[in-house]
Amino acid sequence: MEENVTYTVEQVKSKISEAFPAAVKFESKAKPRRLFMTADKGSLFNLCKFMKDQLGFDHCSLVSGVDRCDRMQVVYHISSFSNNITAEIVVDIPRDNPEIDAITPLWEGANWHERETYDMFGIIFKGHPKLERLLLPADYTFFPMRKDCDTGRH
Amino acid sequence: MDLSTYPHAIAMSAKEFVDWSTNVMDDIVKATGVKRALDKVSDPLMNWGVRNSMYPLHFGIACCALEMAACSGPRYDNERLGLVFRSSPRQCDVLLVNGWVTKKLRPSLRRLYEEMPEPKWVIAMGECAISGGPWYDSYNVVQGVDTFIPVDVYIPGCPPRPEALIDGFLRLHQKIKKSKIGTFMDD
């Protein structure tokens, strides 16, 4: 990333759609300093790397999983300190094989978020340095945040 | 003295002798009424001592831990009552459970309780420790600390105010006052 270059939301949008014409779709929602997009499972890591290296998104705020019953989603909130933009990337992954590339190698701050998402949803982050149970005791066998997990039973 | 109740009185080992002499002393003290006289002095004295120097365990779990800290602050100042928070369970008398107990914590809390020397008391502070509180439908919260350790005093509130905590300790005073903590020998 070049120093002291700031981009507006529109510039970021155009740069991303130039680099990833097929994989990334922007949502119509528009709010100041926010960017909403959906990305492909396969191109997520490259998208994040592009955003970090070229566009100055240097802070991973949140990685959260969502169980949509027919599919899983991973939602990334990635913000930029220089541009003051927060991007929301929604990635769909199949429910029977929940695997996605880890972004911990890019942002160390995503480490525990991904661990927690694994802990709660059972989503496997490939390339994560230490994907173990974080909040729950290691001997738990269920993933509590999945919608089909009946918490009353445990 | 009737030696027939101690059939090995003639040839006994050192341990047996200790037991035997303890029993004899016990019998004498009880029969002559010395025990009652001693208890009359020692019971109120010991009881007063125990009541006025209760050391709670310095163990903050959740919200109520801040009120515990506020209780030792200048406005409430629990040291007036001789309450000093100690960090080692070996030196404590009161286990103050001030927050929800999760399944991951339960073994540790049980162990802390076991590490404390007798006589010891447990105060459940706040709704979470009493019954699970707002987390009544959680998969990871133990519904009440009294499911695995005996609790003496419950302080309701979410979180209880520091005055309520001090009141809880004073209620524990009343409970100790009723117990026979300072009697010299077990009846």
Added chain:
Amino acid sequence: MAEMWINMGPQHPMTHGLWNMRIKVDGETITDAEPVIGYLHRGWEKMTEDRRYPQIIPMSDRLCYGSSFTWSHVYCMAVEDLMGIEVPEKAKYIRAMSDELQRIGNHLMWLAAIGPDLGNLTIFLYALREREMFLDLFQSLCGARMTYNYCRIGGVRNDAPPNWDRDLVRTLDYFEKRMNEYEELVDRNKVFRMRMEDLAPLSGKDAVNLGITGPTLRGSGVKYDIRQNDPYEIYDELDWHMCTADEGDTYARYRVRMDEMRMSVQIVRDILKKMPKTGPIRVKPPRNAPVGTGMARMEDPRGESLMYVIGDGTDKPYRLSVRSPLFVILSASPVLLRGNKIADLPSILGMIDVCMGETDR
């Protein structure tokens, strides 16, 4: 001495909260560290899926008991974002004011906690003494000492009681005098400085990469404060500036927090000047949220807090996800600890202001 692992926790005076710091020591030096958390995990996010939107406000108060108002605030902002509600002008001012008072109260609790960490009990009691004043203010504002249940979706619950402004100004005047007392006790104390300076330095680049936010980040010289860079409520209209320090060591983090307390006092004074005297303080939210997502982030006393809520057309959220600032800062604690002495562990961890309720959720 051979290297050995020490479990510091779950019951340990260093842990303000409940967690377990596993450290590997070589004599007195820490060679490795691994935080073990989850002792307070209660399935907060799962439970919210079974509560109606207003019912979650008191639960979010209990996310972090040190700064409960900011958490219910960020929750309400996220739901307002989802429902598309515009908050009345006066409610925005009251919210920002409560935020700043909460920030002072929380920083005072942090100041109280680092005293025993460094081995001095006096500062603990001094800070608690002043914290009581701010708790009193909150008590007359909303009736509770710590868990307020004050913020509402679409505004705040009630207006300030009569003469509350007068009490507030008096408290602030008094508090500014007391701040000098702390600085005499800590900043002008050679031993305090000896313990804190050049301890666990963290460069701004590392701090950003590790996801650290809040005063810990600003202590490393990174100028980033969500109140300024991504303003919410009315922070862009107020007269204030960001507090940073360049050294990146423990003392810089301490300085940033102390400056923030003074800055919060200034913000509250400014709000009192600019706040409209009359006006609605609350709009009625719809019962059911629309299908969609809402997101809000704000500057918690500890860093960036973010809530992400998905609505599915019912009166309960489909998913509510929380970003806790400490969750991330704690994951970076091995980096801060490595190479330091055991004796410095409490002060390094105390300086990031640990609050486990929001970390474990």
Added chain:
Amino acid sequence: MYLDIWQLLTGLVHWLMVNIIGAILGWIGFHGVEHWLGTPGVLNFVTIIVVGLVVFIVGMLVSITLIWQERKELGRLMDRRGTQVGPIGLFQNFADALKVLVKEHIVPEAADSMVYNVAPVIIIGVSLMMMVTIPYSPGFYMSNSQLSVLLTLALFGVVPFAVLLGGWASNNKYTLIGGMRAAAQIIAYEVPLLLSVVGVVILAGSLNFFDIVAWQQSHVWLVLPMIIGAIVFTISMIAELERVPFDLPEAEAELVEGWGTEYGGMRFGLIMMSEYARGFIGSSMITLLFLGGWDMPAFLNFIPDGIWFLAKVFIVFGIIIWIRGALPRVRTDQILNLGWRRLLPLAVVNIAIAIAFKTLGWF
């Protein structure tokens, strides 16, 4: 003006043994025992025991008062009241003492039980033994040895050894680190402590407390010529007593309760007690060596010597408490740096000053 306890108690014991018990025995008819009781050897022996008992009880009472003083003074420094059990909190320590009596005695399963049990005995025994050498006034003392200063300092050096033993035997990582720290600290601070006393000894020309105080009475309080020595001695003594800012062996923030983590019940109570007993000895050493002991302005002669001495001890201990209220704990490496790089050279400078004074013949 002082009370000669030896004279008084010798007379009392003689009267009790010869005139009361002897008379009764004689009346019964045990004439041999009566004469044996009256022999000087027996009388001396009993007198020593009685004097020891009196000095011990007074020392314990003073130590208990020091605990009370610490609680109240620290409370006031922190803007609160401190303990309120009994009139102005005076009964708090008795309540604590009664409580530890009824507590269960636990020996951890993994501990080395013999060493675990012996270590507190050594600490408590040594701490109480130090009371033997401390004179309260020219007449109120237990022993008047020619090397009493040296003996007291030697006994101080035994305690960290027992701390190390206890910390190791508890089989707990915190206690082990605490014990190690005690050992490291004592090596760093024993040397400046002893060297700062050397200056006093050079000027006063004796290792006896009585001679040192007598010298101060005839010349000047040693704190004036030996100001560097007094400061070095005070700092080293705080380190020796393991109090804030040098209470590393029991650093509460990181080591739970330090080396004493596994000790509970009666042992914990006695260890606490002995800590304050050592605090009393430390403050009285500062008083005796630098503040003139029981020396007083001539016009205040009507106040007994012992009261003067105790008043000075309480003031010195009050300053130590003040330091505790104002300072945080110093780190391990900093404490060693301070000991070796600052205090040791200062102590040597102090000796040079003492030698200069002596050769110039000023004192």
